[in-house]
Amino acid sequence: MTSVRRYLISVLIALLVLTSFLAALQSYRLSAARASALFDQDLQLVAASILQHYQTSNTEPEQGLAVQLIKNNQLVFKNGLAPATALVAPVGFSEQNFLGKRWRVYIGQSGTEWQIMxxxxxxxRLQLADEVITASLYPVVFSLPLxxxxxxxxxxxxxxxxxxxxxxxxxxKxxxxxxxxxNQVPQELQPVIQATNRLFERLSAAFTREKRFASDVAHELRTPLSVLQITLHNAITHARQQGIPQDDAAMQALQDGVERMRQLIEQIMLLNRTHPDNFQANTKPLDWAxxxxxVVAEHYSQIEARxxxxxxxxxxxxxxxxxxxxLRLLxxxxxxxxxxxxxxxxxxxxxxxxxxxxAVLDVADSGPGIAPEEYPHVFNRFYRVGGDRHQSATPGSGLGLAIVKELVQLHGGSISLGRSEFSSGLKVSVELPLCV
Structure with a gap:
């Protein structure tokens, strides 16, 4: 989309130049016609003056003019610019050729005896007219940049x-x-600001509802889920005490399902805690190492068990x-x-x-890894490689890497996936800005 400023300035300058050019052209035409009329008037005045003072004055004719005096069709006077013979031309103004030039000629008559050319x-004439007109156009041209x-x-x-x-x-933010x-909003911009504010109101209400809903749902589900875990544990214990045969695969699947639901609820609670509003107020210099x-010490019992x-x-x-x-959650x-x-x-x-x-943290493992074509998808919420096929062996909610990516973005960093240095497995690389 073209800049509004550039569009307005370009159009206005183009219109200004066009109108100035048309005005200058019209001014040139009118000035040329006016100058020609003034020059013709000068010829008439010169002719009248010469007729009046020829016999009584020693006044020389105007320089640059060709002059002939004719009495009874006989040439009685001419200056150096005039031809040697009387010029035959109609009375009044006309254009004639003589002495290799084109002339503007005026023939004046006094009575029946005298004629003056x-x-x-x-x-x-054209040169003088151009000088006058050009001088009048200079201010217009020079004013265009201003x-x-x-x-x-x-x-x-x-x-x-x-x-x-x-x-x-x-x-x-x-x-x-x-x-x-x-302050001082122009009338044309007021509808835009009003529409923007209405949009902000709707977005704020929607975000508040979403945040409250996720928090409330996760909180409300924790109690019945805890009851379900306790009930399932008691049922398994009671069945073992009574010697009731059990389908270990079915019971394991049930336990894994409950565990997966517990992890999902915990992840939703953690997502709510990592909201940008909470994050911005709590940043401080930390030793990532x-x-x-x-964190490794906290998880060491799991590592040792496996x-x-x-x-x-x-x-x-x-x-x-x-x-x-x-950062700890990441x-x-x-x-x-x-x-x-x-x-x-x-x-x-x-x-x-x-x-x-x-600062860079690489976490590499010797697990099965992820195919490169899956890399863009594993950061999506609830996405799991292979769908639910991992549910029985590796329970999860598909939120782990989605949370990690959101936390990295909150810190202004980046995250990437690749092959680990082991024979198989995944390497996750996280980069965060160094604390200066």
Whole structure:
């Protein structure tokens, strides 16, 4: 879309140049006609003056004019520019050729005896007319740049409210949905601001409903889910005590389903806690390496139960500016996925490093990995590689990497996937800005 400012300035300048050109052209035509009439009038005056004073005055004819005096059809006087014979031409104005030039000729008559011929070269007349007209056009031409600058200033001033509105909207945070207020809003811009404010109101209400709904649902489901877990545990225990035969596969599937629901509810609660409103207020300098060691320690019982080998390599201290809860959740999700998908006796490695501007955490495992064509999809909420085929072996909700990506974006970082350095597996690389 073309800039409104550039469009208005270009159109106005083009119209200005066009109208100025047409006005100058018309002025040229009128001035040329007027100059020609004035020159003809001069010829008449010169002729009358010469007729009146020829015999009584020594006045020389005007320089640049050809003059002949004729009495009774006989040439009695001529100056150096006039032909040697009397010029035959009609009385009044006409254009004649003599002495290799084109002349504007005036034949004046006094009584029946005297005639006077006064002629002026057409080239001289046109040259003088052009000089006069050009002098009158110079101000118009030279004023065009000044007028263009004035148009630019006027249009820029008229569009300043649009610039202020754009700056106001650009400077806002994603969570700031308060009404837009500007001083001295022009009438044409008021409907835009009103429509924008109504949109903000609807978005704010929708976000509030969504946030409240997710929080309320997750909170309300925790109690019945806890009851279901306790009831299921008691039922299994009672059946074992009574010696009732059990279908271990069915009971395991039931337990996995309940566990998956518990994880889903916890993830929804965590998503609510990582809302941008909460995140912005809690950022501070943190040691990412120390936090990674703490998260590994929290999960070590799971790692040990699965007989997995884990190592932390690279920098011992790595400063980033982040929300502690959000950063801990980010590392916990990455480590939890690695533990979950790495087989018994597998390997997990965390590597901490830096680039010129970013801190980098690589989490690699020796699990089955993910096909490269699946990389863009695994960050979508509730997406699981292979659909629900993993449900019995590796329960999950499909929210882990979605939460990680959202947390990375909140910190202004980036996340990427690739093959791990082991014979198989996945490597997740997270980059966050270094704390300066």
């Amino acid at each position: 006064v002629a002026q070269p057409l080239q001289q 007028q263009a600058i004035l148009i630019w200033l006027v249009v820029s001033r008229a569009l300043k409210p649009l610039q202020l509105l754009s700056a106001e909207l650009t400077s806002r 994603a969570s700031e949905l308060t009404p837009v207020t500007l 120390a936090l990674c060691r703490a 007989q997995q080998q884990i190592s932390i390599e690279g920098l011992e201290h790595l400063a980033v500016k982040a929300d502690e809860f959000a 590392v916990a999700n990455l480590l939890g996925n690695a533990i979950k998908y790495t087989p018994l006796g597998g390997q997990i490695k965390l590597t901490l490093s830096t680039t010129a501007t970013n």
